[in-house]
Amino acid sequence: MFALGGLLRVGSTFFHSAGNLLLPVRTISTGSCCQIRMHAIPQPKQVDRWNEKRSMFGIYDNIGILGDFKAHPKDLITAPCWLKGFRGNELQRLIRKKKMVGDRMTTLDRHNLEKRIRFLYRRFNRTGKHR
Amino acid sequence: VTLDTALPPNLRLPSNLVDPDRLKRPPPSEDSSLPLIRKCDAALPAHLSPVRTWVDTLESKDSEPLGLTELHPDVFAVTPRLDILHAVETWQRNYKRISHASTKVRSEVRGGGRKPWNQKGSGRARHGSIRSPLWRGGGVSHGPRGPKSYYYMLPMKVRVQGLKVALSSKMAQQYLHVVDSLNIPTPDSQYLLELIRSRHWGESVLLVDVSEEFPENILQATENLKTVNLIPAIGLNVHSMLKHEAVILTLDTVRFLEEKLLWHDERYTFLYPLKLPYSDFP
Numbered sequence: 001m002f003a004l005g006g007l008l009r010v011g012s013t014f015f016h017s018a019g020n021l022l023l024p025v026r027t028i029s030t031g032s033c034c035q036i037r038m039h040a041i042p043q044p045k046q047v048d049r050w051n052e053k054r055s056m057f058g059i060y061d062n063i064g065i066l067g068d069f070k071a072h073p074k075d076l077i078t079a080p081c082w083l084k085g086f087r088g089n090e091l092q093r094l095i096r097k098k099k100m101v102g103d104r105m106t107t108l109d110r111h112n113l114e115k116r117i118r119f120l121y122r123r124f125n126r127t128g129k130h131r
Numbered sequence: 132v133t134l135d136t137a138l139p140p141n142l143r144l145p146s147n148l149v150d151p152d153r154l155k156r157p158p159p160s161e162d163s164s165l166p167l168i169r170k171c172d173a174a175l176p177a178h179l180s181p182v183r184t185w186v187d188t189l190e191s192k193d194s195e196p197l198g199l200t201e202l203h204p205d206v207f208a209v210t211p212r213l214d215i216l217h218a219v220e221t222w223q224r225n226y227k228r229i230s231h232a233s234t235k236v237r238s239e240v241r242g243g244g245r246k247p248w249n250q251k252g253s254g255r256a257r258h259g260s261i262r263s264p265l266w267r268g269g270g271v272s273h274g275p276r277g278p279k280s281y282y283y284m285l286p287m288k289v290r291v292q293g294l295k296v297a298l299s300s301k302m303a304q305q306y307l308h309v310v311d312s313l314n315i316p317t318p319d320s321q322y323l324l325e326l327i328r329s330r331h332w333g334e335s336v337l338l339v340d341v342s343e344e345f346p347e348n349i350l351q352a353t354e355n356l357k358t359v360n361l362i363p364a365i366g367l368n369v370h371s372m373l374k375h376e377a378v379i380l381t382l383d384t385v386r387f388l389e390e391k392l393l394w395h396d397e398r399y400t401f402l403y404p405l406k407l408p409y410s411d412f413p
Contacts, residue, residue, distance in 0.1 A: 074226075
């Protein structure tokens with residue numbers, strides 16, 4: 001719709017006849033835009049800034065410094081066991097997952113994991129500038 | 132030509148940011164009659180003088196301060212390093228973060244092993260499988276892959292300095308208050324709220340005590356309150372201090388914090404990880 005108006009605006013002359021065609025001719029949309037229709041502007045979502053999780057966020061993060069180093073903040077993370085206190089790119093994460101959890105996985109998941117490791121190994125070590 | 136001396140709208144601060152009632156009580160002067168309850172345990176460097184603060188009680192609403200305390204300047208009066216505060220705050224947000232966003236690659240999407248139509252002759256574009264990223268319902272080529280962690284650790288001394296800077300900033304803005312202990316006469320939440328209102332401490336209060344066991348009254352009073360929270364001294368962290376407006380420490384907490392935070396100024400570097408036993412530590 002607006003593309004039509006834009007084209008006509010660009011190529012129009014200074015005559016009155018071209019001026020009538022500056023607006024889009026159609027009054028209904030035929031395309032894939034404007035699919036979301038609303039009767040009114042939606043209400044902003046009410047966020048409780050002081051619920052239990054938000055007010056107690058970050059507690060015990062300094063348990064090492066203030067607690068005689070008996071625990072480390074990485075022990076507080078809730079994560080799959082192969083990601084606790086570990087950061088790596090995709091290949092490193094997958095290799096660690098296979099090492100730690102590989103025997104417990106379903107056959108399909110294990111097969112996909114091995115395929116992905118093989119693909120990433122070849123991609124990182126055999127293609128591109130950094131081999 | 133008119134000179135516009137007013138600030139542009141993006142730099143104008145609202146006038147109700149600072150509550151003037153809170154700043155009415157000046158810090159204790161040299162010659163005040165109240166007793167000095169606690170002196171600094173650690174040896175002070177010669178060029179620094181201790182910070183003096185009032186010690187209040189929670190027993191009654193309109194009581195006068197009990198006395199004065201001296202706080203170590205290397206913990207409660209360090210230079211306000213906003214960059215360290217920012218670094219520690221972002222670390223606290225991100226080191227625990229695990230993003231579980233995951234998409235399937237074309238090899239993992241169900242189906243798509245067979246070539247849909249012959250390479251030549253059908254007139255349609257050539258394709259090898261129905262699950263390639265070009266197809267609707269096909270795999271995502273460069274999407275998020277599996278649970279990903281954003282874990283990293285800041286150096287220990289940076290985290291310690293972050294705590295010191297946060298405490299000093301609260302002290303400098305008069306949001307830090309010292310109390311002798313957390314004993315309240317009644318387990319009533321209204322009493323706490325009125326006490327906080329009358330003393331102009333702020334909207335949100337963080338109460339810190341050393342021991343894990345707290346008196347029954349204060350436990351019950353803070354249970355149903357959202358903005359007044361109770362934590363042990365081990366749980367102190369920069370994010371909670373920044374989230375709550377006022378921070379209330381007991382005298383035991385002050386002693387504990389000074390002992391833990393000042394040790395890092397004069398320690399040798401660790402030769403091996405702390406998990407292994409040291410003969411002269413803890």
